[in-house]
Amino acid sequence: MPSFTLGFRKVGTVEKRRDKRHAAPVFSVKIDGQTCQSINWSLGGLLVRNHRGYLAPNRVVRVEITEHLSATQRDSRLGRAGPAVYMVDGQVVHCNQAKHQLAVRFVHLPQPLLKFFERHLIAYRRRGY
Numbered sequence: 001m002p003s004f005t006l007g008f009r010k011v012g013t014v015e016k017r018r019d020k021r022h023a024a025p026v027f028s029v030k031i032d033g034q035t036c037q038s039i040n041w042s043l044g045g046l047l048v049r050n051h052r053g054y055l056a057p058n059r060v061v062r063v064e065i066t067e068h069l070s071a072t073q074r075d076s077r078l079g080r081a082g083p084a085v086y087m088v089d090g091q092v093v094h095c096n097q098a099k100h101q102l103a104v105r106f107v108h109l110p111q112p113l114l115k116f117f118e119r120h121l122i123a124y125r126r127r128g129y
Contacts, residue, residue: 019043025120030064031055031090031102043117045090047107051084052100063104064089067116086113 001063019042027038029048032055046063055061067084090104 021047022121022124023035024124028066030066030124031104032061036102037100041108041117043106043114045093047101047103049093049099051095051102054097055095055102057092057094059092060107061092061104062091063088063106065113067114086115088113107118 021042023040027041028044029036029038029046031048031051032053034051034053036050039047039049042048047111065086065088067086074114088110089107093103093105095102
């Protein structure tokens with residue numbers, strides 16, 4: 001399986017991120033009780049929109065990422081009670097109240113969430129989103 005954790009450097013400017021950001025697919029994300037949508041995400045963290053309020057940098061929050069299933073996937077998983085929800089602790093990087101955006105860095109990426117992200121990256125490479 002290909003590795004998606006190799007360093008990433010943006011051409012033209014220095015990029016401090018370890019992992020490449022992806023805009024698609026968009027995930028539903030619940031942070032500190034609020035449901036938001038991802039703007040972009042990587043194996044290192046994510047940026048969300050529609051976040052109301054302020055969370056201080058370095059605060060650790062619980063992040064829930066919901067996997068949306070297509071009709072075909074739902075039909076093939078009849079025994080399953082709904083979409084999968086992946087939980088991870090995240091550290092607030094910055095909170096922009098004016099834009100209603102919140103950036104979170106994952107404290108530790110659990111194996112099931114890593115496999116979930118890799119599945120989407122492989123699908124993106126094969127057919128694009």
